[in-house]
Amino acid sequence: MALQDEFHFIDQIKPKRVSQSGLVAGIGDDAALFRPTSHMEQIICMDTMVEGVHFNSHTMNPYQIGYKALAVNISDIAAMGGIPTYYLVSIAIPKDWNEADLLSIYEGMAMLADKYAMDLIGGDTVSIAETLVITVTVLGEVETGKHFLRSQAKPGDVIFVTGTVGDSAAGLNVLLHNGIEHTLSEFDEALIRKHQYPLPRVEFGRLLSTFERVSLNDISDGLASEANEIAKASGVILQIDEDKIPFSEAILTKYRDRALEFALYGGEDFELVGTMALSDWDILQKKASERGYILSKIGTVSDGGPAVFLNRNGELQKLEMKGYNHFTK
Ligand code: ADP
């Protein structure tokens, strides 16, 4: 094992202070214990990142691996309309990882955890032959009945998306093909940043929770895949207008020809895509712009399906559920 002493390691990653008032016992006992907030539903999710599949030493450093492993989970809490509260980390450590790099992973997580006042409350530490595997579980909460499901889309709804899409996949492309040795332009850097430091849209999810009915999903596997998940869960057709998909200046400068492909099938943007009643859209748009959030209306929901269509200057093209899928490559 890369670590001299598992207990010494756990001592070092143990948080020095507590943020959540409901925490009764964190790291150090057989299990963690917390009191759920009254009138709140508890949310829980888990995501695993594997060296060689989700990252390698050329695409992300240990700090970024930690940051992103927590960010992708917080994004799932955001997609339920919730607030993240606690996290647990299971880490399988190969022999060639040293303690400093492992602590760096935890620093990357702590950076984001501090932003949301989350507490690290437990985990597990094991050794593994070759590739680092990190599994993060995040807990969160949302006011009872105020959560968002993918199954809430209705005909007549507006389809919206936060931020810009495709940047993370474009950033990964820069990392894999240009290499980090090359001098990078400001645009390259911006794309890479979106790959390494995706920002979960918790605040936007919370803004949405002031609305009655929203269907919501976060973009982990690409717009085509996420839109299909909403269409399937709700039994409707989602029609996305190609010319409304929001692209960053960076992607349009560096990858104009591939921007659409990256947005639809690239994934890992961790923006939110959802639908809501047309009558709520104007109010949402106003509130979002007051807060400086980038928000775009990209299409409409109609009866039928389930299916997703891309409207390319009036021509409808069916978008399949293809995105990154671990078992089809
Ligand atoms: P047990 O043998 O009872 O499972 P462990 O020795 O595995 O306990 O863990 C001791 C404490 O440290 C527990 O609170 C556990 O949740 C926590 N812990 C262990 N590994 C990690 C880790 N990689 N990250 C965060 N907390 C951890």
Ligand code: MG
């Ligand atoms: Mg254990």
